[in-house]
Amino acid sequence: MAFAAAASDKTTTASVFTEKEMQTAAWIRDAARSDNLSYKILESLTTEVGPRMAGSPGDARAVAWAEAKFRELGFDKVWKEPVSFPSWKRGHEKAEIVAPFPQPLLITALGNSVATPAEGLTADLVEFASLKELSLAPADKVRGKIVFINHKMQSSNDYGLVVPGRSAGASEAARKGAVAIVIRSVGTDSHRFPHTGVMRYEDGVAQIPAAAMSNSDADMVARMIKRGKPVSLKLDIGAAATGSYTSYNVIGEITGSELPNEYVLIGGHLDSWDLGTGAIDDGAGCAISMAAAEFIKRNGIKPKRSIRVVLFANEEQGLFGGKAYLAAHQAQIPQIQAAAEADLGQGPVTKMSSFVRTEALPLVKQMHTVLAPLGIEPGDNNAFPGPDMGDLRVAGAASFGLSLKADDYFDLHHTPDDTFDKIEPARINQAAATYAVFAWMAAQAPLHFGSGPELAKTMKK
């Protein structure tokens, strides 16, 4: 046995949930599904706090809101843990085509972008179909130009394909002498909202301003370029790095009845981008996980282990909250019974995958039996628990992937349009019910799920 550190190893003799436990889990599923608490929590966060970009005044307001909300909801323990990071501030942002067809564009600076000179910056555009095409281009095609990466997401599956253009495009362009970069937004909508998102400068490469335009504007600019005359763009961006900032992971715990030092970890990230109010990214994840745990507390059905809800600081600009959590809790990985974040919108959950030791798989199957009536499919045993918990999994934390349906997620993601009116109670209620069932069953399970170095070795990429 590689799991000697885990107190619950004693319980491995009983390897299935009892009939009564299965009934309780089914009751949670059905009762939580018609409970509007997640919807109400999200209404509160988006209305009373709104935008909460890491390092902004909204960040501090969100931390205060989260502590107060956990207390109001009656969590047994509420605390916060510091998370430090370099902060960045958006300023004004304007763009206009100055020739041959003058008209304004709607743009947004990418997170970490430097400013243009105070008088703005004007140059001809050079278009590339992708980051890869840019990387293959000769420098003399790029020098002195504003690079336009026109790589379109066809569906939410393309996120991983397109996002390197946002994160790495500026340095790639600067290496070839570009004076700025504008990208087609990483987003699936056809509305005139540019999508922001983080970018990074490589060390030793000139830092050039980086911005995104909406799909609508990218279509238009492409049409202009197709006419064959040089298309000249003026960018005027105010933005700046503003030094170090300390925010907090805010944590609420429902204490377990038998194994309080082991815990199921759920949560979302508390920060959002500044343009919208962070309803789907990731207020929804915070609300789903807070509501799931509160539902168990409220109904007096505490499981054996604790349920810990972590609202992570600054996911958007580099997973700072997740990294800080791992650093602070590295030694306690075996105490994590299972980890599952919610950070892909309002639900519903469509699939449940796991990352547990083999002995626990029959329990996972029983958990899925309870969730199947919610329309949830079974997945594999190589689950990814979510961005802020990804490093915990690498460190050996047993994980669950409760996949949220992302059909509208990349329409709204990182835009001003990420607002509460997009949330449908039936969708978020289903997700909160799923997380409640998962958290309760994992916390009640008669077997340790296997977190530890041995489990880490079984991870597939």
Next chain:
Amino acid sequence: MAFAAAASDKTTTASVFTEKEMQTAAWIRDAARSDNLSYKILESLTTEVGPRMAGSPGDARAVAWAEAKFRELGFDKVWKEPVSFPSWKRGHEKAEIVAPFPQPLLITALGNSVATPAEGLTADLVEFASLKELSLAPADKVRGKIVFINHKMQSSNDYGLVVPGRSAGASEAARKGAVAIVIRSVGTDSHRFPHTGVMRYEDGVAQIPAAAMSNSDADMVARMIKRGKPVSLKLDIGAAATGSYTSYNVIGEITGSELPNEYVLIGGHLDSWDLGTGAIDDGAGCAISMAAAEFIKRNGIKPKRSIRVVLFANEEQGLFGGKAYLAAHQAQIPQIQAAAEADLGQGPVTKMSSFVRTEALPLVKQMHTVLAPLGIEPGDNNAFPGPDMGDLRVAGAASFGLSLKADDYFDLHHTPDDTFDKIEPARINQAAATYAVFAWMAAQAPLHFGSGPELAKTMKK
């Protein structure tokens, strides 16, 4: 006979279209439907000119574009007629809730709004469900406050119901001592775009700043207000009247073969609001009518009467182009065989109504026979020809109402999101085909449709 002034009265003996004419009309319908010209014209206008608010530099560029495009398309005559109006300029516009839940709102000034003081203007909001509720409220509830009219469009049918809150709300609020007004946008979408649109100050009433917020933001502000504490809004709007401006109605004509001085009048308005590129409002109407006439010219099937395409100046701020056209052509109403504007988006056309003398109704029925395969229903004989031609109808011009399907129109209307990527070729092609059939048949008709003072008397409200 009350129509002695019309040269084509001589032709009243033949009161039906010939079989050959019916065949030609059907050929136009089928051939024009797969012709992408309207789509291409609209692509050109939105890409090469873009926003063209009356009195802005885009207005002059649009006039130059329209003259050049008519010539490029081979119209027989191209000219322009001056249209003067007071112009208005938008400046910066910012809004934020300052208490109890600080966060920015996205607003847009309404057309004609005055500016706030340079340092902005901050006051508590007072919410009304409608303009009517505001008008019934005691002044002491409103004095010193910013009025918030929270009247929501449920569908495009509500436009007439809700728009008075936009146009007349400021003076109603100011009469009771309000310091500014913000309205829920007149729009059916659920995206975070405020919709602009014209408003008017009453003489002798204080002029207060007037702005709109998106449905998303209006929902949020209403949620804040529901919490029962005063909600304080800061508005910072730069906007100004900028004196008189002269733009132009731009006109292209395909000259008739037998009765060149009589004409069928089609068109749209060339101006747009400044926020978008005016694809659906009303680039589509311009493109549909230009393409319809060009199709007839190109195929060498000139009808007896002329077809005149008028692209009206400054519809948005008060129908100035339509009024100027009437003033310049008042004496020639009987020369208008039929008038029909396109100003409700990209199509398709769903209904054809008429406003003609009784003797012409059999011809209208034949025209509908040709159009029915396009999914067009028959309407009544009290047609409204469109905003810029409404006064022509009052003056007695025979009119047609070719009703465009407005399902997405008030989603996009007057927002930054009114852009070319929303246009579907199949929809706009159907509309252009319909206008081509209508224009050709009306221009070819063996009977004068009755424009004149006698027809005016038959008009129902």
